[in-house]
Amino acid sequence: MSTTAPSKSEAAALAATLTLDSIRQAAELLKDAVIETPCLPAPRLSELTGAEVFVKYENMQVTGAFKERGALIKLLSLSAEERARGVIAVSAGNHAQGVAYHASRLGIKATIVMPALTPFVKISATRGFGAEVVLVGDTLAEAKAEADRLAEAHGYVWVHPYDDVEVMRGQGTIALEMLKSQPNLDTLVVPVGGGGLIAGMAVAAKALKPSIEVIGVETVLYPGMWGALHDKEVRCEGATIAEGIAVRDIGLITQEVVKATVDEIILVKESTLEQAINAYLTLQRTIAEGAGAAGLAALLSEPERFAGKRVGLVLCGGNIDPRLLSKIVVRELARDGKVVSIRIDTPDRPGVLGDIAMTIGDMQGNVVDVAHHRLFLNVxxxxxxxxxxxxxxxxxxxKDIVQALRDKGYTVRHLDVAQTMA
Structure with missing residues (x-):
């Protein structure tokens, strides 16, 4: 199967085949094969954002993400001869797991090429689902070059992560389920990488409810679909916590669908993504990876845009490295002023450390880390x-604890908590 990009006219023709009926047919195929995840009200997120928030928990899928919907529909569309050849995919993680899991269920050999910097939790999960994993390069583009070589050498069939109408049909079933569960939604807010998820969902949602808004979310570091929608040249690069939507080359078919159906694309900052991940964990008691938290990050970025509206968020994945999650929690505590790191200049005499600890303790602060320096040349x-x-x-x-230390004559300076807790 060739990975040659379609022409503009071919992309437009393929985009036209993505319809509500085709997505409904996909939903029938997915019955009993993927979980119809709940779409539930989130009062604490509503209080946080000012919108009436409902969350679609796609992190509850077996693979921890929505991607298996589109992957399965694509695999089911293959002929017996294509299944026998095996399939290949390029992915930073969630698409890889979706392909691996359902290929294994269907008895199809799957080879997944992943960038070497893909989070280990996603690499190990993909292998655990039975796929052969090949780690190559630092970017998806470098991984794709190796996948092209392997496909040519072995005759593997491509399962594209987003720019395939079969994949979009599968992803569009999420909108069907959301509007069945919560028919009064005003707005859907959808993370955007290559565009497969938002393309499928927008076609389904607009057909079912023409008045509904469909808003996409990208990171400021990877604004590819925003650039296509606004006909502007953009740069896509940099390390992002939302690696699942860190896509340089968005789909050509998905572009056609997005331009016709999506109302707006919002760009969010890394710090806001961290805030959203932390909010899901601490307020909803659920885990969101960076891409999965992008919808909530949009509400946090532009609260006035969504105030008072009934907003459906797609928590599209929860496959985040636990170490990264713990770091985010500490960083958010620091941003909220609930973890404080300070440097205190003191005389080198007995009892000073005890006095400082007692001052903090008497004010009900809890000391979690102490480093005592005598050999610094500037001391x-x-x-x-x-x-x-x-x-x-x-x-x-x-602040009151810091002031109490200063009142005792200590010189106190604030430090970067993330650095001191590393």
Missing amino acids: PAKGATLDVTFEAFTAQHG
């Missing part, structure tokens, strides 16, 4: 420096 020979990280109930509580 007087008869002095010392203490780096102290403590927990506080609120930002004001933390």
Whole structure:
């Protein structure tokens, strides 16, 4: 199967075949093969954002992400001869797992080429679902070059992560389920990488409810679909926490669909993605990876845009490295002023450390880390420096503790918590 990009006219013709009826047919094929995940109200996120928020929990799929919907529809469309040849895919993780899981179920050999920097949790999960994993290069483009070579050498059939109408049909079933569960939604907010998810969902949603808004979300580092929608040249590069939507080359077919059906694309910052991941964890008690949290990040970025509206968010994946998640939690505590890291210049004499710890403890702060420095050249020979990280109930509580230390005559400077806790 060739991976040659279609011409504009070919892309437009293929885009026209993506219809509500074709998505409904896909939904019938997915019955009992993927989970019809819940779409539930999220009162605490509503309070946080000012919108009436409903969350579609695609992180509850077996593979932890929505991608298996489109992957399965594509695999089911293959002929017996194509199945016998085996399939190949390029993915940073979630598409890989979807292809691997359902190829294994159907008895199809799957080879997945992934960038070497893909999070280990996604690599190990893909192997666990039975696929052969090949790690090549630092980017999806480099991984694709190797996949092209393997496909040519072995005759593998391509399962594209987004620019395939069969894949879009599968992803569009999410909108069917959301509007069946919550028919009064005003707006759908959908993460955008290559565009397969939002293309399928927008076609289904607009056909069922023409008045509904469909808003896409990309990171500021990878604004490919935003550029296509606004006919502007953009640069897509950089390390992002939302690697699942870090796509340089968006789909040509998906572009045609998005231009016809999507109302707007919002760009979100990395810090806002971190805030959204943390909000899902602490307020909803659920796990979102960077891409999965992008919809909530859009509401946090432009609250006035969604105020008072009934908004459906797609939590499209929860496959995040636990170490990264824990780091995000600490960073958010620091941003909220609930974890405070300070450097204190002190005389080098007995009892000082105890006095500082007692001052913090008496004010109900909790010391979590202490580093005592005597050998720094910028510290007087008869002095010392203490780096102290403590927990506080609120930002004001933390400020009160720092002021109490200053009132005792200590020189106190604030430090970067993320650095001191690394």
